[in-house]
Amino acid sequence: MVQQDPAKDKLRCPFSPLQKNSAITVDDELFTATTTDFRGEKPQISRHFSKDGRQDVSQDSSFSLLEEPAFVGSSSDPTDGKLYFFFSEVGKEFIFVDELRIARVAQVCKDDVGGQRTLQNKWTSFAKASLLCQLPKQLPFNVLQDVFTLPPPEGGLASDTLFYGVFTSQWSVGPESAVCVFKLQDVRTVFAGSYRTFDMQTHQWSSIQGKHSYLGQCGLNNATDSELAQVKKSFLTGGSVKPMEGGQIVVSSEQRYSHVAAMRTLAANGKQYTVLFLLTESGFLHKVVLLGRGAQVIEEIQVFTQPQLVKSIVLSSKGVLYVGTSEGVTAVPVSRCSIYRTCGQCVLARDPLCGWSRTGSVCTAVNGSHENMTQDLEDDNVEEKCRGEGGAGRLTVIAHLNEAVRLQCLTPSSLASLTWTSPRFRNLPEKLFIRSADGSLSFFATADTFGTYSCEAQEGGYREVIASHEVRRAATPRSISPFPKADESHMTNEGESDEDILTEAPFTSTPRPSGDSETFTTEPIEGFNPTPGRDGRPWKEPLDGPRLQQQSYYNALVVVSILLAACVCLLMLGGLHVWRRRDAGLKTSPLVSPEDGSRINRAMERVPSLSSPEEAGPELKVE
Known part of the structure; x- marks a missing residue:
């Protein structure tokens, strides 16, 4: 583990994860391009973990070498011992009302140690140049979004290394x-x-008169102070890096690409082709093959259902493209040959990674052996290539009357046009059928719409049936009882235990002669023992005859009636007694005083006689 000063650790990555940065490791030395302050306003390209006793190197802070850069990538050139950093920044060499963004590439030498007195521990090889990506007579694509380094083919020169960059325009209104x-x-x-x-006084850029061979070169550690003073203020190249073949290889007015990856592959015809993987901001991955007649999108894969912030994409040598986001990593195969079902679909896909195997009658990945492999990338000889190969099979669709039917038909490629054909179209109006944007055909199942339907794909003059359906009417279901009929002797009551099930001894039928006819009688088998039940207890012996249960509710009804009559009588007597007491007007007075519970009142209220309500009874006194 390398021990370093904690204060220097802040110079290796930005404070905010939203700020763009780039880093690359060469010979165990770390080169970073990032911002070094909390606000993200001080960009810096530095070298860390320097070897062989050298000091770490960074940019000269006395002069603004970078103007609000957004770093997107980095690459190394081992032949010249240089490193390149790709970014976009504000171009100060132009004077506009609005700030002009310019795509740049900057270089530093890997073994740069700085000057002796001037630019000590600072880059003496730092220089930057603009990247030009522009259509003729149009505004340039001046904002660099991503860059991918494609090494040269095996055995090729290092100078054949290619840089694929995704550009957008700051003046674009749409994607x-x-x-x-x-x-x-x-x-x-x-x-x-x-x-x-x-010019430090006028703050203007001007071309240098004469030749200065030391600018942009490595090994200036022994340069004079005057030369290094010129290096400090002369780090912008006079020319721009122009793209190969004089222009863009892919231009899209409908998609805004954010990341790119590239690979070379050997096709079945022995030629090498370049395949690009372009990721859109909406979460789709476009697979583009660079053919002799131009770039062609051959496949579109939806990587994310919702747009996500993609950090990076990495192309593995195992045939997998890894897409890294803040939530995780998604693996996408570089080829999906199995999605092409027929020879025509496989050939028309024009995927150099896929070919039609005549021996296996399947679209498979192109490997080292190209025998019996059919592939056509440049020409349109599909009929000749797929002669004798079978097409798509017919599918049967069962539908009820007045049921909505939808027949699927997937587009084999983005350049193919789909057409539905059927004998039913001749006699039925077109408004009965709905053709969706995804290629499917929808209609209601009627007696007139039952029949065969075929979906044909046409591309480059080649027509092929890619889906065939036969819509049939569903058979009318028969009236079937959900419960099978059974004899009453086979039915038992629910909840009946094993002991309640009566069994009889088995009988054998023995024919006995009786005149001209045969009479069959039944006899029990000797020595038969009933089989025990599931609980281990033997079955009950059969009864001599049927057991009839008769229940009568007459006695219970009589008892209930008597009890009801008794209750009515008691209620009547109780009511009569209460009525007579109220009619007599009896009143009672408490005998115990509330003040003294132990003493008895000396006087009682007058109680009227029961015989005559008008005569007063004798007054009772308690002493």
Whole structure:
């Protein structure tokens, strides 16, 4: 583990994860391009973990070398011992009302140690150049979104290294983007050419008169102070790096691409083709193959259902593309040959990674052996390539009357046009059938719409049936009882235990002669023992005859009636007694005083006689 000063750790990555940065490791040394302050206003390109006793190197802070950069990638050139950083920044060499963003590439030398007195521990090889991605007579795509480094083919020169960049325009209103490719040799040529110098008094850029061979070169540790003073203010090249073949290879006015990856592959015809993987901001991955007649989108894969902030994409040598986001990593295979069901679909896909195997009658990945492999990338000889190969099979669809039927038909490629054919179209109006944007056909199942329907795909003059359906009417269901009929002797009451089930001894039928006819009698088998039940207890012996149960409710009714009559009589007597007491007007008075519970009142209220309500009875006194 390398021990470093904690204060220097802040210079290796930004404070905010939303700020763009780039880093690359070469020979166990770390080179970073990031911001070093909390606000993200101080950009810095530095070297960390320097080897061989060298000091770490960073940019000169006395002069603004970078203007609000947004770093997107980095690459190394081991042949020249240089590193390149790709970014977009505000161009101060132009004077506009609005700030003009410019795509840049900056270089530093891997073994740069700085000057002796001037630019100590600072880059003496730092220089930057603009990347030009522009259509003729149109505004340039001036904002660099991502860059991918494609190494040269095996055995090729390092100068054949390619840089694929995704560009957008700051003036675009809609989702517009372009892909340009730059060659390493062109980048080297620009950095070895003329430079501009910055006037400290007028704050203007001007071209340098004469040749200064030391600008943009490595090994300036022994340069003079005057040369290093010129290096400090002359770090912008006079020329721009132009794309290969004079323009963009991919231009889209409907998609805004954010990331790019590229790979080379060997097709069945022995030629090498380049395949690009372009990720859109809406979460779709476009697979683009670079053919002789131009770039062609051959497949679209939905990676995310919702737009996510993609951090990076990495192309593995195992045939997998990894897409990294803040939530996780998604693996996408570089080829999906199994989605092409027929020879025509496989060939028309024009995927150099896929080919039709005649021996296996399947679309498979192109490997080292190309025998019996059918593939056509440049020409449109599909009929010749797929002669004798079978087409799509017919599917049967069962539907009821007045049921909505939807027949699926997937587009084999983005350039194919779909057409539905059926004998029913001749006699039925077109309004009965609905053709959806996804290629499906919908209608209601009637006696007139039952029949065969075929979906044909046409591309490049080649027509092929890719889906065939036969819509049939569902058979009318028969009236079937949900419960099977059974004899009463086979039915038992629910909840009946095993002991309640009566069994009889088995009988055998023995024919006995009786005149001209045969009479069958039944006899019990000797020695038969009933089989025990599931609980281990034997079955009950059979009864001599049927047991009849008769229940009568007469006695219970009599008892209930008597009890009801008794209750009515008691209620009547109780009511009569209460009525007579109220009619007599009896009144009672408490005998105990509330003040003294132990003493008895000396006088009682007058109680009227029961015989005569008007005569007063004798007064009772208690002493």
